[in-house]
Amino acid sequence: MLVLTFQIGRERLALDVGRILEVVPRVRLQQPAGAPSWLAGLFVYRGQALPVLDLHRLMGAGECPALLSSRIVIVPHHWRGKERLLGLLAAQVADVRELDPAELAPTHVTEPGGPDLGAMVVDGEGLLRLLDLDRLLPQPARQALARVEEGEP
16 A cells, blocks of 8 residues: 655654545645634635644644645545545655555554544554544544534534
8 A cells, every 4th residue: 555654743644645635735724713723724725615634733742833844635535425625734744655554553542532543554664653534533523624614603
């Protein structure tokens, strides 16, 4: 499996490139009033307002650092039977590598009701988390994101 690797705080993560639509530079984001703290903001992407999650804030690792390697990873996500686009703000986005799915550990270490970073993988540099977009956001966060996408308070 080919993955894109990045950093969230001290945690190294990977995302299957098959789940990625595009990787764009970090741009100026507009923060909607009353939005959750983990929502970095919105920007216009191909004519639509695209919400961007700050994975650092979501994981309790502070704010995503303003580095040249910080990027917005655009992924499709499903909500209420519709496919929508979502941006993931991450740091040190630079490496694409091959991972052996057989190396996945069945461990999902996460706090109840918190974000799920996914299964752990052993690679040449230590442990890496394989981010599962379908499990990342806890239910309250999914509902808050839906309200932002639908323009509700």
